[in-house]
Amino acid sequence: MNITIVGTGYVGLVTGTTLAELGNSVYCVDIDEKKVEGMKNGVVPIYEPNLEEMFHRNIQSERLFFTTNLKEALDKSEVVYLALPTPPGEDGSADLSYVLKVANDIGEMMTDYKVVVNKSTVPVGTADKVREVISSKTDIPFDVVSNPEFLREGFAVEDSMNPSRVVVGASSDKAKEIMSKIYQPFTNTGIPIIFMDEKSSELTKYASNSFLAVKITFMNEIANYCEKVGADVDKVRLGMGSDDRIGHRFLFPGIGYGGSCFPKDVKALIKSGKQENFNFQLLEATENVNTAQKTILVAEIEKYFGGNLQGKKIAMWGLAFKANTDDIREASSLDNIALLLEKGAEIVAYDTVAENNVQKLIGNKIQYAKGMYDALEDADALFICTEWPEFKNPNFELMAQKMKGKVIFDGRNMYPLEIPAQNGFYYKSIGRQTISK
Numbered sequence: 078m079n080i081t082i083v084g085t086g087y088v089g090l091v092t093g094t095t096l097a098e099l100g101n102s103v104y105c106v107d108i109d110e111k112k113v114e115g116m117k118n119g120v121v122p123i124y125e126p127n128l129e130e131m132f133h134r135n136i137q138s139e140r141l142f143f144t145t146n147l148k149e150a151l152d153k154s155e156v157v158y159l160a161l162p163t164p165p166g167e168d169g170s171a172d173l174s175y176v177l178k179v180a181n182d183i184g185e186m187m188t189d190y191k192v193v194v195n196k197s198t199v200p201v202g203t204a205d206k207v208r209e210v211i212s213s214k215t216d217i218p219f220d221v222v223s224n225p226e227f228l229r230e231g232f233a234v235e236d237s238m239n240p241s242r243v244v245v246g247a248s249s250d251k252a253k254e255i256m257s258k259i260y261q262p263f264t265n266t267g268i269p270i271i272f273m274d275e276k277s278s279e280l281t282k283y284a285s286n287s288f289l290a291v292k293i294t295f296m297n298e299i300a301n302y303c304e305k306v307g308a309d310v311d312k313v314r315l316g317m318g319s320d321d322r323i324g325h326r327f328l329f330p331g332i333g334y335g336g337s338c339f340p341k342d343v344k345a346l347i348k349s350g351k352q353e354n355f356n357f358q359l360l361e362a363t364e365n366v367n368t369a370q371k372t373i374l375v376a377e378i379e380k381y382f383g384g385n386l387q388g389k390k391i392a393m394w395g396l397a398f399k400a401n402t403d404d405i406r407e408a409s410s411l412d413n414i415a416l417l418l419e420k421g422a423e424i425v426a427y428d429t430v431a432e433n434n435v436q437k438l439i440g441n442k443i444q445y446a447k448g449m450y451d452a453l454e455d456a457d458a459l460f461i462c463t464e465w466p467e468f469k470n471p472n473f474e475l476m477a478q479k480m481k482g483k484v485i486f487d488g489r490n491m492y493p494l495e496i497p498a499q500n501g502f503y504y505k506s507i508g509r510q511t512i513s514k
Contacts, residue, residue, distance in 0.1 A: 078259060081106060081154040083147065083179050084197075085116065087123055087233070087337065087404075088226050089160030092196055094128065095237040097135035099262045104142045104150035116143040124403040124430055127234040147179075148186045156255060157183060158224075159207075160196040169344035170352075171200050180207045184214025192252050194222045198282050198342060200349050204246065204275035220252035223275045225282035230336060231401030243270040246278025283349075286342040287360055292327045293334050294363045297370045300330035300508025310508025311490070330507045332462065332488035333371035335398035335407035340367075371409040374486045375416050377505050378458060381484065387421035390481070392456035394449060395463020395489075396428035396435045403430045405438065409488065410462040414443060417460075427452040428463060453479035464489040473500035 078101045082093040085107040097103040107113050112122055119136060121129045135141035144150055151157065161175040176197060183193060193211065195204055208221045223246030228236045243260050247253045253272055260270050273281075300310040310330050318325030334340070343360050350357045382389055398408035405411060408431075414424055424443040426435070432445050446452035449467060453459060453476055461468060468491055477483050477500065485497060487506040497504035497512050504512035 078102070078156065078255075079154045080104070080259070081147075081150040081157045082160055082196075083150075083157065084160040084162070084175075085109075085112065085122070085143070086160065086162060087125075087230070088196055088228065089158070090121075090123060090132075091125065091128065091228060091233045091237050092158060092160055092226065094132050094135060094141060095234075096259070097138075097140040098131055098238065099259075100140070101259070102140055102142070102153075103135075104144060104153060106144055106147050106150050108145060110145055113143045113145050125233050126231065126401050131234060147182055151183065151186050151191070152188065155190070156192045156194060156259065158194045158196045163197050163199055163341075163345075165341050165344050169348040171198070171341075171345045171348075173199065173203060173206065176203065177206060177210050180210040181214060184211035187211075187215060187217055187219065189217065191219045192222055192255050193219060194224045194256075195279075196224055196226055198225060198286075198338070198345075199223075199279055200283075200345060201276045201279045203279060220247065220249040221275070222247045222252050222256060223278035224256065225278060227282070227285065230404055231399060240268055243268065244278050244281050245270060245272050246275035247272060248274065283342050283346045286338050287346050287357075287363075289327050290334055290339040290343050290367070291359060291363050293329075293339075294366050294370070296328045296330050297333065297507070298366060301370075301373070303508040307510075309510065313508075330490060331370075331464075332374060332409040332413070332507070333367045335371075335409055336402075336404055337406045340364075340407040371412045372416050373507075374460065374488055374505065375413060375420070378417070378422075378460070378486055379420065381503070381505070382457070385421075386417065389422045389457045390455060391417055391422050391424050392446075392452040392459045392480070393424055393426040393443075394428070394452065394459065394461045394468050395431075395465055396426055397431035397463050397465075400463055400465045403434055405431050405434045408462075411435070411438070413460065413462060413488075414439070418442060425452045425454075425456065428465070431463075450475055450479055456480045457482045458484035458486060461485065461487045461489055461491055464491060473497070473502065477501070 080096055080101050080103050082089050082105045085105050093103045093105045121132050163171040166172050204221045204223050245256045264270050303310040314328045317323050318328050343364055347357050347360050396410045425446050426443050427446040427449045483502045485502050485504045490506045
């Protein structure tokens with residue numbers, strides 16, 4: 078099948094590459110000429126494990142194409158996926174201007190039947206708005222479908238090729254038949270395709286992400302309480318997660334959630350509720366708790382240094398909001414950098430994948446190290462913000478030689494307590510006993 082993907086951001090590029098891998102001819106459209114030219118030459122514009130190999134394979138197989146010409150792509154395709162940004166506005170609501178602008182363009186350009194698929198995360202009722210905009214521009218038949226993505230950054234290729242389910246909101250039998258054909262390689266292997274109405278499909282994405290944000294935040298609250306009463310959150314987490322009604326995933330405590338999805342989707346669902354005179358009290362509490370959780374270790378750092386961080390050199394391992402991505406949107410590292418700098422600390426950070434994005438955002442307000450141990454040179458303390466695999470088994474002896482103080486503040490609970498203890502480090506993590514030197 079011939080398919081157009083409008084937007085080559087994270088969702089669009091992964092979706093387009095996946096659909097090409099499934100044997101379709103996919104035309105990816107973006108207004109950024111430089112970006113499109115780069116992709117034509119094999120440059121993957123985002124960092125995502127295992128994407129580059131699949132990307133190159135489908136370009137070479139002539140199933141994956143890139144263009145700035147929407148009309149050209151539309152004329153070749155029966156199905157058009159909208160994978161456009163829906164950033165939060167100042168009031169937290171999702172900005173649909175990109176989606177509706179492209180809907181308008183499709184209405185003006187289309188010459189035959191199309192299935193227009195909303196892949197972006199959008200508020201309930203967006204399919205109706207897209208349908209209204211296209212209808213105002215053409216009498217040619219078309220259908221609008223909601224098909225939300227459930228991709229985890231860092232595992233997007235795995236999730237796209239082996240989804241737990243495919244959710245499709247569609248009212249038209251013809252659109253359902255076409256979407257069934259696209260996803261037949263999945264359903265043939267037992268992956269379910271769940272059909273529903275468009276509004277239920279749109280809400281499914283928001284409800285899923287918001288629930289996971291609540292689950293993470295609840296575990297962080299439990300971790301903070303563990304510290305008050307002397308319990309160990311790792312043991313509590315294992316005990317809870319062994320209940321198959323709860324499960325082990327998303328029970329890892331830390332310095333809050335971030336990224337492009339959870340913060341934005343929680344805000345948007347809260348705002349959508351208010352528009353219907355409904356208050357998502359649980360989500361409002363989740364948002365407030367997460368904001369405080371992000372910088373919860375700064376007070377501990379300040380306390381350790383007697384309330385004065387002026388001139389203290391803090392090494393920071395990790396800048397991305399999570400491992401295996403270069404995404405720094407809503408990253409806890411940024412909140413901690415801002416607060417530590419405000420208190421007079423100096424920061425030397427190491428994250429080879431996300432460093433460029435941070436440098437574009439805050440410039441040289443902090444220093445950037447070429448290696449994880451280079452960041453530790455004469456550091457008064459180490460602050461771990463991202464759970465990159467290379468941090469899991471460091472050389473503690475070398476760390477002690479490099480650092481001025483053998484002090485670790487771990488926002489991701491990277492180490493069993495006995496490891497820093499055996500190596501003579503002061504070690505403060507989340508929801509566990511503090512190890513003193």
